[in-house]
Every structure is written in structure tokens, then in C-alpha cells.
Amino acid sequence: MINYIIVEIKKDNKLYNYLKYHSYWYYILTYEPQRIKDMIKEMKEELNETTEKKLEDLNKKINFIGNLFDILK
Secondary structure (H helix, E strand, C coil), X not given: CCHHHHHHXXXXXXHHHHHHHCCHHHHHHHHCHHHHHHHXXXXXXXXXXXXXXXXXXXXXXXXXXXXXXXXXX
């Protein structure tokens, strides 16, 4: 792999651990280092760190708090 890809992966613990458990990315990144963004996107989707998932979780929490206040009235 190209050095800047290695540095990028080692800077981010989540990315490093993801690569450890999804080793097929070693092969892909060796021959196509520009696909690091694809790997990051896949990692975020698997770890539910996408913006849509975060907004959905926030919405659930707001609804829960609203329901809790309704019960306490």
C-alpha cells in the first residue's frame, strides 16, 4: 500500500480495526489506493455512523423524551 494510505489508516482507530476484520480491503487498497474513500464509507455504514442514522437515532431519543413527559403530566 502507498504510505499515505497507511498513515491515514493508522490515524483512525476505527478504520484500523475495520481493516483488521475486513482484510479483503488490503488487496483492494494495494492495487487501487484511491478507493480508501469507499472503505471509509462502507465502515461508516456498517458502524451506523452515517448522517441519516445519527438523525434517526436523535429523532427516536426526542420522541422518547416527549413520550416520557406525556406520561409524567
